[in-house]
Amino acid sequence: MTRADLILGIDGGGSKTVAWLASRDDPTESAVLGRGRSGAANMRTTDFASVTAHLHEAIGEAFQRAGIERDCVASACFALAGAGGPEEQARVQQWATGEVATKVTVTNDALPVLDAGTPEGWGIVIVSGTGSFAMARDRSGNLRRCGGWGPTLGDEGSGYAIALAGLRAAIRSFEQRGPTTSLLTRFLDAFELERPSGLISAVYREDARQRIAHHVPLVFTASREGDTVAREIVSRSANQLADLAIALAAQMDFGAEPIPLACSGGVLIHQAEFCQQLTAILRAKGVNCEPTTIVINPVAGTLQLASRA
Structure with missing residues (x-):
């Protein structure tokens, strides 16, 4: 499996950060390749250095549990508490693009819930x-x-x-x-x-x-x-x-x-x-x-x- 086949989903809140690694061809929960977690990633209540450290940690653990060497994936979506504004989103996008994923989407932590929880x-x-x-x-x-x-x-x-x-x-x-x-x-x-x-x-x-x-x-x-x-x-x-x-x-x-x-x-x-x-x-x-x-x-x-x- 190449980096072009892989995607990352990251959900960061006021208490924890969760990262899932999956294949673009099957992004369902049952087919997740690796899962990682770490500390808080709220962009308003946690300093940015700690946010990125926790993101790194969760992503790294997801790769480790998948048994895949860490690499820049094709696409990643970061849903972070406190990241509803363009400034916060641009900051995360700049940090993650090219290092975490080629294509980076940053949103607040509500849209994924809406996507997963409504028909x-x-x-x-x-x-x-x-x-x-x-x-x-x-x-x-x-x-x-x-x-x-x-x-x-x-x-x-x-x-x-x-x-x-x-x-x-x-x-x-x-x-x-x-x-x-x-x-x-x-x-x-x-x-x-x-x-x-x-x-x-x-x-x-x-x-x-x-x-x-x-x-x-x-x-x-x-x-x-x-x-x-x-x-x-x-x-x-x-x-x-x-x-x-x-x-x-x-x-x-x-x-x-x-x-x-x-x-x-x-x-x-x-x-x-x-x-x-x-x-x-x-x-x-x-x-x-x-x-x-x-x-x-x-x-x-x-x-x-x-x-x-």
Whole structure:
């Protein structure tokens, strides 16, 4: 197999980067030749040197697992969080062209989800991982985006935002300026701390965002076990994600037919009840999303895009 036969699909988010190596003739998930993964590749929250290092690492591992000597492939698609603007895309394209692939496509991390998770490539995408955002494409190819403003300005309903809300509620509970919640004990156990004061050094670190988001399952577990504070956080977060899709549906020309919905990101993939809560809110507010698909491997969509480039 020569380099002209090979393509790469790379999906990079706020927590991890995944690279798949495949043949241009068969870019399906079942025929992937090699798979690699590494750290975060969010263009807005990770410095570019770290982004490219993680891309190199994931791509290198994909070649290694395929048993193929690393080379410049025919086509590669990079779907990276924070790479929705022309400046970020041009920077990645300049770095990758000629070194990673002859033909390089750079896009945000929503289009591959839309490609992999809707029957005809149009509909709404909601992503909730470390960050969050939504995107819509109508039958005419018109695109709109909502959310994705990063942890300072937005990311409502994301893993980071939910976990941070849980931590803040735990602290308010400890200081008796908020309702009692099991989240305090849960977070102390997760961080292996004896006292709440230890949370300061535990979270104020260089990798704070990823470290906090990693503990979002604690909030969902507490919610399922009846913690009213955690339930309120989860409910509010589901409504915030629904608001993104509702805003897009109002702006797009979808007509009266049901709108295909593709959901992805670690939160929506691993928290099935949360995803069901989200779609129930959409239905209650008049947005009929059918079918709804959970896209477990968005990188599969990047292979499809690379094969068509």
